[in-house]
Amino acid sequence: MDHLIAPEERAKTASKRIIGSLNGAQDGPLLILIAGLHGNESAGVAAVENVLAKIEQTSAPFSGKIFAIRANLSALKKNVRYIDEDMNRIWFPSIIDEIRSTPEHAIESSERLEIKQLLHILDQLKNETPYPTILADVHTFSAEGSMFTLPNVSQDEIELLSKIYAPMVLGIGESLRGTLLKYYHRKGLLSFGLEGGQHKNNLTEQNITALLMVLLQAAGCIDSDDYPEMDDYRAHLKQQTHRLPVKTELVYQHIIEEGDDFQMRPDYHNFQRIKEGEWLASDQNGKIVAQCDGYILMPLYQSQGNDGFFIIKEQ
Ligand SMILES: [Zn+2]
Numbered sequence: 001m002d003h004l005i006a007p008e009e010r011a012k013t014a015s016k017r018i019i020g021s022l023n024g025a026q027d028g029p030l031l032i033l034i035a036g037l038h039g040n041e042s043a044g045v046a047a048v049e050n051v052l053a054k055i056e057q058t059s060a061p062f063s064g065k066i067f068a069i070r071a072n073l074s075a076l077k078k079n080v081r082y083i084d085e086d087m088n089r090i091w092f093p094s095i096i097d098e099i100r101s102t103p104e105h106a107i108e109s110s111e112r113l114e115i116k117q118l119l120h121i122l123d124q125l126k127n128e129t130p131y132p133t134i135l136a137d138v139h140t141f142s143a144e145g146s147m148f149t150l151p152n153v154s155q156d157e158i159e160l161l162s163k164i165y166a167p168m169v170l171g172i173g174e175s176l177r178g179t180l181l182k183y184y185h186r187k188g189l190l191s192f193g194l195e196g197g198q199h200k201n202n203l204t205e206q207n208i209t210a211l212l213m214v215l216l217q218a219a220g221c222i223d224s225d226d227y228p229e230m231d232d233y234r235a236h237l238k239q240q241t242h243r244l245p246v247k248t249e250l251v252y253q254h255i256i257e258e259g260d261d262f263q264m265r266p267d268y269h270n271f272q273r274i275k276e277g278e279w280l281a282s283d284q285n286g287k288i289v290a291q292c293d294g295y296i297l298m299p300l301y302q303s304q305g306n307d308g309f310f311i312i313k314e315q
Helices: 007-013 042-058 073-078 093-101 110-122 155-161 180-186 204-218 230-241
Strands: 018-023 026-035 063-070 133-141 148-151 168-170 190-198 247-255 272-274 279-283 286-289 294-297 307-314
Touching: 007 042, 018 042, 026 042, 042 063, 042 133, 042 190, 042 204, 063 110, 073 110, 093 110, 133 180, 133 204, 148 155, 155 168, 155 190, 180 190, 190 204, 204 230, 247 294, 279 307
Parallel strands: 026 063, 026 133, 133 190, 148 168, 168 247
Antiparallel strands: 018 063, 148 190, 247 307, 272 294, 279 286, 294 307
């Protein structure tokens, strides 16, 4: 991939909450890009930086606005998923209200302080146009395997995401509790997750850059004709995902409880076919076998995280 931003330039801005913003000359959607909600997922931040640089360098007409944010600055700095608690599992209205009403100095959890600072920005963003507000939450994962998207069950989200060549997984957005996506979905935003690839895989940054550029085009913010590289982005995405089911849904989620000592068996990757009864993982209670046939998704190969794996089926 072409290097749009020099490494020293990236390092200089790494501690800033706002990655960048763009204000188009024409009306269009307000696109909020959230990256680094988990601090060990920096490829997503780099991809968002690429997209903003690409649009600025091209200086073609842009419709709408982009606002891009680094979510968990402290965890990004330490390259860990989180410091005190998972920042993408505490977006319950009761907790968010409590964060809003507590002064910063009285907040003890690093992630709750990050949310408070994030809310200062997100609360200011107003969309006074008839166009939608779209929130894309960019993530990466610990296993190898293909990228995918996580829409909520909303026709508008599904329709938009069906244009970006990544497999769509339905039901996980609903099953995960306390996510930022769910919080903003309930507020009426088109909100979805983009899972771009394995944390450290060389292709992950490129996958997410391509996904976001194609998303901007699908949302009507940019015109393909202004970006000759758009064909390459589409070709890349198609090539990475063409053998995979287009639309799947969640059938099983393995939740890890405190002290489980969960260990995934080695070498599982996203969209790998599994059979009912297959030995997938172990914990202190013994073997964990697949409850049904399907594809495995996001098998956990890192110490932090509460979801051991998901099983999905073609819709
Ligand atoms: Zn994540």
